Amino acid sequence: MDKPKILIVDDRSENRLSLELLLNEIDCEVVTATSGNEALLQLSKHHVAMVLLDVQMPGMDGFEVATLMRQNSKTRNIPIIFVTAINKEQKHIFHGYEAGAVDYICKPFDPTIILAKVSIFLELYRYRCDLEETQIELRDQKRILEKLCITDDLTGLYNRRHLNNILKQEFERCLRYESPLACLMLDVDRFKDINDTYGHSFGDTVLREFSRRIRFTLRASDIAFRFGGEEVLVLLPQTDIEGAKQTAEKIRLRCAAKPVGDANQAVTVTVSIGLASNPQHQAVLHNDLITFADNALSRAKEKGRNRVEEYTRL
Numbered sequence: 540m541d542k543p544k545i546l547i548v549d550d551r552s553e554n555r556l557s558l559e560l561l562l563n564e565i566d567c568e569v570v571t572a573t574s575g576n577e578a579l580l581q582l583s584k585h586h587v588a589m590v591l592l593d594v595q596m597p598g599m600d601g602f603e604v605a606t607l608m609r610q611n612s613k614t615r616n617i618p619i620i621f622v623t624a625i626n627k628e629q630k631h632i633f634h635g636y637e638a639g640a641v642d643y644i645c646k647p648f649d650p651t652i653i654l655a656k657v658s659i660f661l662e663l664y665r666y667r668c669d670l671e672e673t674q675i676e677l678r679d680q681k682r683i684l685e686k687l688c689i690t691d692d693l694t695g696l697y698n699r700r701h702l703n704n705i706l707k708q709e710f711e712r713c714l715r716y717e718s719p720l721a722c723l724m725l726d727v728d729r730f731k732d733i734n735d736t737y738g739h740s741f742g743d744t745v746l747r748e749f750s751r752r753i754r755f756t757l758r759a760s761d762i763a764f765r766f767g768g769e770e771v772l773v774l775l776p777q778t779d780i781e782g783a784k785q786t787a788e789k790i791r792l793r794c795a796a797k798p799v800g801d802a803n804q805a806v807t808v809t810v811s812i813g814l815a816s817n818p819q820h821q822a823v824l825h826n827d828l829i830t831f832a833d834n835a836l837s838r839a840k841e842k843g844r845n846r847v848e849e850y851t852r853l
């Protein structure tokens with residue numbers, strides 16, 4: 540953590556200097572201001588842990604500075620120690636500020652008291668910084684966990700659990716706004732043979748590369764899910780049947796174009812794709828789209844694989 544900054548505000552240079560000298564004993568950085576206006580300027584420039592604020596200053600006095608600080612969300616929570624020559628009996632003046640972290644010291648000040656008060660406030664400041672840091676870490680961890688929950692380990696695509704939520708959501712949107720929604724079901728051809736011939740580890744390599752090529756072809760708004768073993772489902776929001784055919788064909792070509800390999804072997808892997816789309820195919824329930832696309836995929840397999848087939852009603 541950087542050294543905490545303390546702002547000293549006093550119109551008299553000898554007061555600023557003596558406070559500054561005193562604060563040298565503490566592990567902190569001192570910033571100074573000679574007036575209320577300058578104090579506000581310094582507060583806008585520096586992230587300050589606390590303010591030692593002279594009450595009696597020409598122009599804007601310490602109370603006015605404090606009031607303005609409380610009205611600004613950036614400075615609202617900065618602790619203030621008022622430094623005043625006003626008689627202790629008048630300490631009721633400070634009651635209005637006691638809701639915030641506020642204290643006061645009287646001039647001529649006692650170094651021990653100042654150091655004790657400042658140290659307490661700095662401790663609170665460090666505690667708050669730690670807390671903020673922890674909160675940020677927790678938020679990051681939560682984000683990572685949420686991502687892990689909906690991601691398939693092997694392929695990095697979304698998993699099936701996430702599909703259930705997204706498909707419902709996209710399907711409702713497509714009905715409500717009468718916008719098209721297409722669904723592709725993709726399956727690696729003869730994947731069992733690949734596994735049997737080259738081993739499961741190579742099979743995994745194929746699935747990863749297959750997923751990478753799919754992702755590489757899609758637009759940012761398209762969403763790919765690992766549906767089953769070697770099956771991937773792609774949702775194409777705002778995409779009509781012609782657009783979906785083009786995307787499917789691009790994926791098919793990209794898969795067949797280059798062999799998939801590791802250090803030991805390279806194999807040409809093809810993909811069969813079934814496609815269904817609303818409003819074209821009049822899916823009534825969101826799962827109908829999956830059934831239709833799956834149906835079309837079966838036909839692509841029957842017709843010889845490495846091809847795209849559109850759903851047709853029997």
Ligand SMILES: [Mg+2]
Nearest residue numbers: 550593595596
């Ligand atoms: Mg003064």
